[in-house]
Amino acid sequence: MPSPLEALRALGLAESVAALERRYATGRRDSVGQGTVYDHLGTLASQVIVPGLDRRELVRGVLRELLDPGHVDQKSWSTCAAATVQLWLALREPSEYARLVAGLASYNGRVHLAGGPFLQRHGESVRPDQSGRTPSSRLLQSAFMDFANGDDRYSNATDQSTRDEGPAYAGLYPDQFDVLIEAVTARLWDTLEVGSGNCADAVALIARATSRGEHVPVSLRKEKMMHRLLVERSDASSMHCVDPVGVRQRVPVEEFRTRLGFVSLPGGSSEAGPSLFVTAGETEAWVRLKTLQPALPDFCPGCGEPAASALEVSHSFGSLFVPACGGCNKSRIGGILSAFFVQAPTPGIVAVRRASDNPPFLEITARHPRWLTQLWRLNRGSGRNYLERW
Incomplete structure (x- = not known):
């Protein structure tokens, strides 16, 4: 088995690797601890890859994009959301970037994401297409698109996603983008x-x-x-x-x-639930989001109302509107807070309670295996919308 440097020398790319080493601390490992940029570039240069990929062009493209992430390019394809996540990796996590490309280029085309399930190579991304993108950009962007759109089906040939009901669409919606970037990062x-x-x-x-x-x-x-x-x-x-x-x-x-x-x-990190600071009109409140504890009843602890009447849930848009419970929370928080669920089907909401009075503090509990991660459209119509990671 050749060393990473020997494999890269065989492709005539050792000089570019040396430039990469000068730019980055290539001893830093990827997000799952499997190896460094150097290790994964060596894997790309020596592993069995899927037929149809040009190995030298693949490694050359990765090196170019890591040496200057400004070279990441969607070309004329509507993959700006996927390419933005690709850019984020190239700028901040070069070893993870190389690891994902190596996994997608491998014979089985499957690689585990740092914050989610597996990423699978898109079948139409192996051979060059009319976009003129590098092999690495083609592999990453099409796999990201197909992962983020859930049950919809992305076609790299038409650059659109289709679904069983409804028209085809290009690009990713905001909630799909968030699913992708959380899983990748x-x-x-x-x-x-x-x-x-x-x-x-x-x-x-x-x-x-x-x-x-x-x-x-x-x-x-x-x-x-x-x-x-x-x-x-x-x-x-x-x-x-x-x-x-x-x-x-x-x-x-x-x-x-x-x-x-x-x-x-x-x-x-994904180990802790998000806490956000909300300014709604003239009132302020902390908002904490958490997942269901098995012993928690399906009632609002603040006023005893059943969760179904304490909260108004819009299943068609996967949105939770609070406060709708006048008994314990509506008087404390001005305006409307909308929480957006990033995964379907929409999970059940178990409870919302005022956890403290100074400062006023809301706790929202969802029957869902992941954190409720999206808070948006804060206090719609108030003229003062404010969102800050605390």
Whole structure:
């Protein structure tokens, strides 16, 4: 068995690997502890790969994208959401990036995600298509699209997802994007829908996150569509973005505010439930989300009302509206809080209770194996929407 360096030398790529070692601390292991960038590049250079892939072009593409993540490119395909997650990996977790590509390129085409189940190679992504993307981008983006759309079926040939009922569609919806990025990064993400009433707050939160070294996915309005990209840093006049069409761009803050549609704010590890701070009109409250404890009754502990009447649940949109329980919570929190479920079918809501009065504190409990991770459309119509990872 050749060493990683010997395998890469055989492909004539040792010089690029040396450049990668100068750029990154290649001794850092991937998200599941299986190896370093160097290890996974060696695997790509030597393992049995699926017939139809050009090994040298595959490894060369990975090296190029890791040396400069600005080379990650969706081309003309509607895969900006998937390419944004690809960008995030290339910028922040190069060893994990290489591990996923190696798994997708392997003979069985299956690789375990750090925060979720397996990612499976899309059958149409092996051979070159009309997009002109690198083999690594083609493999990752099509697999990400097919994973995120759940029971829908993604076609790399048509660049659309189809379902048993309803029209075909391109790209990913916000909830599908969150399913994908949480599974890939093993972190919790909170998505805020941005409008005229909360764009200033959203931009401030992005600036705060990037000042801490985060890369923040956003959706910007582009003609009649939404386009996903990453905000890398910000200053008083501009938002500096990495766009998955293979470019870096500087967007003036005022233009950024008018175009901003969604922002996904990074949280902690998936081992802890998300806690968010909500400002609703003139009142404030802590919100904690947790999963069901087996002994917990199906009643609201705050007022004794059955959960069905204490909460109003919209199953068609998978949304929970609180507070609808006037007995214990409605007087404490102004406005409407909508919690969005990232997985179907919509899980049952067990309870909501006021856990403390100073500060007022709500606890929402769901009959669901994962954390209830999405809080968005906060206090709709109040003119002041605010969301912050605490």
